[in-house]
């Protein structure tokens with residue numbers, strides 16, 4: 001059994017009753033459990049290998065842990081996505097010993113390569129176009145109906161405007177009011193009927209050896225305007241080495257963001273404000289690297305925002 005990244009629960013941390021329940025449900029003993037690198041969660045998220053060589057992916061946590069609600073939401077979403085959506089199937093949900101496990105079909109491969117040399121970004125933009133080009137189907141709407149959109153509530157420039165942090169770049173400080181106004185427009189534009197993954201980054205995708213790129217970690221899935229995932233993806237590509245000008249151009253042209261440019265700009269402002277604000281908060285336990293990532297994301301997000309509004 002491999003050592004998980006810092007802060008992650010391991011398979012052996014799961015109560016034996018739940019481990020036994022899973023082995024019974026899956027029909028064979030677990031012979032290996034590998035926790036993939038990446039992600040910021042603290043729950044168990046592991047690829048299990050069974051005695052008969054089949055593999056499954058499982059997420060588990062104590063039932064009263066807030067991550068359990070997120071895992072259950074993800075299970076419901078995976079069971080409701082339209083055929084052909086880039087997502088793994090849900091296999092089962094199990095409760096035992098005060099814990100809950102969601103079992104998901106295993107994907108075999110690395111995270112996609114977001115760098116400019118890779119064909120993965122092109123494939124991902126095509127998947128996003130397909131995913132958002134028509135309204136979400138009814139089962140999906142029902143699965144996400146009681147889950148508020150996390151993206152709709154993002155903000156941060158308002159707080160930076162009220163109390164500008166000393167380490168804010170002078171160029172950002174000069175435009176604080178403008179950024180805060182753009183962000184303030186976002187909540188009214190945040191509604192829509194499209195499937196929104198809500199947390200698209202390389203570590204929430206797997207380039208499966210047979211299926212190509214598949215989106216995982218649907219815990220934040222909701223409905224909204226088509227631009228949310230496209231705008232979220234854009235700074236990730238700049239962080240991976242794409243020139244900001246190229247990505248700004250792509251956002252101008254991609255159907256998911258080109259059809260609602262005002263919403264796309266307002267959401268980019270809200271997202272970057274959220275990153276700037278959170279990057280300056282004390283680090284939460286069990287999520288090493290999160291604040292440093294938010295600082296980097298805030299910087300490239302603001303560069304993209306400037307390119308959109310200059």
Ligand SMILES: Nc1ncnc2c1ncn2[C@@H]1O[C@H](COP(=O)(O)OP(=O)(O)O)[C@@H](O)[C@H]1O
Nearest residue numbers: 036038039041045057088105106107203216217
């Ligand atoms: N179905 C799957 N098959 C194989 N690996 C997966 C699967 N789903 C997720 N992963 C891998 O596990 C990691 C953590 O899973 P994820 O669903 O993102 O959980 P978390 O909420 O903890 O970030 C992902 O970054 C990815 O590398």
Ligand SMILES: [Mg+2]
Nearest residue numbers: 039203204217
């Ligand atoms: Mg994740």
